[in-house]
Amino acid sequence: MVKICCIGAGYVGGPTMAVIALKCPSIEVAVVDISAPRIAAWNSDQLPIYEPGIDEIVKQCRGKNLFFSTAVEKHVSEADIIFVSVNTPTKTQGLGAGKAADLTYWESAARMIADVSKSNKIVVEKSTVPVKTAEAIEKILTHNSKGIKYQILSNPEFLAEGTAIEDLFSPDRVLIGGRETPDGQKATQALKEVYAHWVPEDRIIITNLWSAELSKLAANAFLAQRISSVNAMSALCEATGANISEVAHAVGKDTRIGPKFLNASVGFGGSCFQKDILNLVYICECNGLTEVANYWKQVIKVNDYQKNRFVNRVVSSMFNTVSGKKIAILGFAFKKDTGDTRETPAIDVCKGLLGDKAQLSIYDLQVTEDQIRRELSMKKFDWDHPIHLQLMSPAAVKEVSVVWDAYEATNGAHGICILTEWDEFKTLDYKKIFDNMQKPAFLFDGRNVVDVEKLREIGFIVYSIGKPLDAWLKDMPAMA
Numbered sequence: 001m002v003k004i005c006c007i008g009a010g011y012v013g014g015p016t017m018a019v020i021a022l023k024c025p026s027i028e029v030a031v032v033d034i035s036a037p038r039i040a041a042w043n044s045d046q047l048p049i050y051e052p053g054i055d056e057i058v059k060q061c062r063g064k065n066l067f068f069s070t071a072v073e074k075h076v077s078e079a080d081i082i083f084v085s086v087n088t089p090t091k092t093q094g095l096g097a098g099k100a101a102d103l104t105y106w107e108s109a110a111r112m113i114a115d116v117s118k119s120n121k122i123v124v125e126k127s128t129v130p131v132k133t134a135e136a137i138e139k140i141l142t143h144n145s146k147g148i149k150y151q152i153l154s155n156p157e158f159l160a161e162g163t164a165i166e167d168l169f170s171p172d173r174v175l176i177g178g179r180e181t182p183d184g185q186k187a188t189q190a191l192k193e194v195y196a197h198w199v200p201e202d203r204i205i206i207t208n209l210w211s212a213e214l215s216k217l218a219a220n221a222f223l224a225q226r227i228s229s230v231n232a233m234s235a236l237c238e239a240t241g242a243n244i245s246e247v248a249h250a251v252g253k254d255t256r257i258g259p260k261f262l263n264a265s266v267g268f269g270g271s272c273f274q275k276d277i278l279n280l281v282y283i284c285e286c287n288g289l290t291e292v293a294n295y296w297k298q299v300i301k302v303n304d305y306q307k308n309r310f311v312n313r314v315v316s317s318m319f320n321t322v323s324g325k326k327i328a329i330l331g332f333a334f335k336k337d338t339g340d341t342r343e344t345p346a347i348d349v350c351k352g353l354l355g356d357k358a359q360l361s362i363y364d365l366q367v368t369e370d371q372i373r374r375e376l377s378m379k380k381f382d383w384d385h386p387i388h389l390q391l392m393s394p395a396a397v398k399e400v401s402v403v404w405d406a407y408e409a410t411n412g413a414h415g416i417c418i419l420t421e422w423d424e425f426k427t428l429d430y431k432k433i434f435d436n437m438q439k440p441a442f443l444f445d446g447r448n449v450v451d452v453e454k455l456r457e458i459g460f461i462v463y464s465i466g467k468p469l470d471a472w473l474k475d476m477p478a479m480a
Ligand code: UDX
Pocket: 157, 158, 159, 160, 161, 162, 220, 223, 227, 260, 261, 262, 263, 264, 265, 266, 267, 268, 269, 270, 271, 272, 273, 334, 335, 336
């Protein structure tokens, strides 16, 4: 029986291994992590991540051919194929601070593999890492090999949170990068056979190691670039009276462009886009490609601009101050159908409003109070380190309350900001909400989920990204 071990039981490792276990009953899959609470949660009824469809799969496979364990070394030493899916934070100090990936967790995983292995191993890069990481890991393993042979493969994950199971069931493609030697090709074939249990062969792409690593960074940079492009257009729409939904629809009808990923928003978030682009920028700079680095940097700058622009719209509409005013924040996760808050635009928007002394009442369907408070008091780039290494500034969040109901969050508020596109926010009783708010009642839709005309009829002053402006907002400055 083939044995797979995955180091790192996070958003990538957990769902990916659950689907491999489901689709390959003849393979034994162990997911290991140094975090005991995380593993305990995977072994309980309350899984550590919210992801539609995952509970059923874990229930079906756990204890049969899917195991979650803290016995990292035992499972690594027994495995034929080891996936490494550990965190790769952005460096906060030293060489490449603010851009380069910190490979501490990767390196310690590689050294542990070298320490405990007694048989040949295929080591698969699953977390996004800079190009040529595989080569560095290969060196660590071969210099500590004790006669054991290692093959390194890059198999980047393309799942998106909230649709992870769907994405894993029918991926657009599976990418496997390996060495072009006979042993490299054998390893590539072994991994291909795992995916071939359910993925059609023509969707499994084989490349060299570096192409696979770079393709992941490139794909995320292209996706993020689309969002920054449409968000840049949204600012121009507001200035000219065009409607971003109409523009995006018309643009997306061109089959060369396509309709997906053209939703204007308050900005993109998530654990990948910003981190991967910063990584790409750093690699370009290290290779002397300043213009290329600056080109990609701009995608992040527009994203930051979009978040600032939103905060400025809120403050300037509300008579240039939100000091002491209750503002309801509907949605804190970085997108719907996930409880993940890593790099969510809500962090910067909330911090911006708190900077103007607002009183925030936050409601999200999946995010806990603890997590919201942690995000609002954490330093930039600290989120990808274990909790005990995250430095908090305790003063930051006393102006924040977290509630479990949209009506409570909005009761008595001067304004509402919608920051995540949860379906629930489309069907709230906005008349009831309006009646219980201070007047004039403002609603700022950062995700284009509400029916602007209906809300205006109720009496709201509405701002919706990239849409023709309310008469009220027209005279207000868009940026300070
Ligand atoms: C992304 C990639 O899609 C995935 O392939 C990769 O493996 C990991 O990174 P993820 O971050 O989980 O996945 O979510 P994604 O759906 O890409 O959304 C990222 C951010 O962009 C979210 O904040 C989302 O709200 C925002 N977004 C997305 C928009 O603002 N507009 C859009 O049209 C699409």
